[in-house]
Amino acid sequence: MTAPAETQPIQATDDHLTVSGLACAAGKRVVLRDVDFAVRRGELLALVGPNGSGKSTLLRALGGVRKPVAGDVLLDDVPLGQLSARRRARAITLVGQEEALPADLVVGEMVALGRTPHRPPWAGGDAAERAAVLAALDQVGLAYAVDHPVEQLSGGERRRALLARGLAQQTPLMLLDEPTNHLDLRHQLGLLRTVRGLGKTVVVAMHDLDLAATFCDRIAVLHDGTLLTIGTPADALTPTVIHDAFGVLATPVTHPRTGRTHLLFSADETEPHP
Numbered sequence: 001m002t003a004p005a006e007t008q009p010i011q012a013t014d015d016h017l018t019v020s021g022l023a024c025a026a027g028k029r030v031v032l033r034d035v036d037f038a039v040r041r042g043e044l045l046a047l048v049g050p051n052g053s054g055k056s057t058l059l060r061a062l063g064g065v066r067k068p069v070a071g072d073v074l075l076d077d078v079p080l081g082q083l084s085a086r087r088r089a090r091a092i093t094l095v096g097q098e099e100a101l102p103a104d105l106v107v108g109e110m111v112a113l114g115r116t117p118h119r120p121p122w123a124g125g126d127a128a129e130r131a132a133v134l135a136a137l138d139q140v141g142l143a144y145a146v147d148h149p150v151e152q153l154s155g156g157e158r159r160r161a162l163l164a165r166g167l168a169q170q171t172p173l174m175l176l177d178e179p180t181n182h183l184d185l186r187h188q189l190g191l192l193r194t195v196r197g198l199g200k201t202v203v204v205a206m207h208d209l210d211l212a213a214t215f216c217d218r219i220a221v222l223h224d225g226t227l228l229t230i231g232t233p234a235d236a237l238t239p240t241v242i243h244d245a246f247g248v249l250a251t252p253v254t255h256p257r258t259g260r261t262h263l264l265f266s267a268d269e270t271e272p273h274p
């Protein structure tokens with residue numbers, strides 16, 4: 001598989017997050033264990049894996065929202081647990097998968113919630129804040145909806161409004177849980193191009209392996225709560241890894257126009273249906 005084609009790979013120079021011996025539990029059940037890796041500054045890292053493999057749990061742990069039962073996550077060498085919520089919110093944006101939107105706000109007000117960590121206590125919005133909100137909405141192609149009621153947004157518009165709220169938070173690190181859900185093809189590509197162009201460190205959970213390989217610098221493959229592998233798309237998304245993680249057959253093919261390598265998937269009839 002070739003390097004991301006949308007832009008040149010961003011030069012990552014050091015580690016932004018360091019994950020060591022991480023384990024997380026849901027109730028008494030350990031759902032993530034023995035996870036060790038680093039997120040390099042400025043890279044776009046995809047988290048892929050089957051349903052229930054632990055992607056959302058890992059993202060929440062990377063954001064300091066999910067407390068580990070073992071191990072640690074360091075932000076620039078500082079354990080996340082040592083940071084105040086406000087400091088964390090100025091450093092890390094977490095855009096979750098199925099966040100309920102406050103129905104009685106207009107879109108601009110909802111996106112302005114992303115500015116909260118930057119305000120002094122009890123401060124209201126000002127012109128700079130409105131500019132940040134409009135810029136964030138513009139980045140996701142939603143500026144036209146700034147005064148629309150949130151409850152009137154389509155599923156795809158809701159996803160983009162949530163991302164805009166995250167962009168308005170203006171942190172150097174973003175954690176995105178399936179941001180392309182509900183988006184049509186053009187908006188999926190547009191959103192990933194936008195994310196890639198941010199120049200931030202981004203970790204994104206996604207299901208589309210081909211899009212992950214096209215846009216991301218590296219890919220981490222989760223399976224059953226463990227990190228199966230992490231590496232460049234070519235190194236991480238081999239037919240063997242894909243079969244081990246997803247139980248499907250993958251065949252690399254060359255795109256006749258671009259020359260890039262893509263994967264075709266087919267069912268492995270010897271695998272039991274999940």
Ligand SMILES: Nc1ncnc2c1ncn2[C@@H]1O[C@H](COP(=O)(O)OP(=O)(O)OP(=O)(O)O)[C@@H](O)[C@H]1O
Pocket residue numbers: 026027031049050051052053054055056057058
């Ligand atoms: N609140 C919870 N209570 C009990 N189990 C949970 C809870 N949250 C997650 N789990 C379990 O933890 C495991 C990992 O879930 P997680 O949501 O992290 O997976 P995922 O890879 O993001 O899945 P998906 O692709 O379906 O979004 C699953 O087995 C899930 O059932």
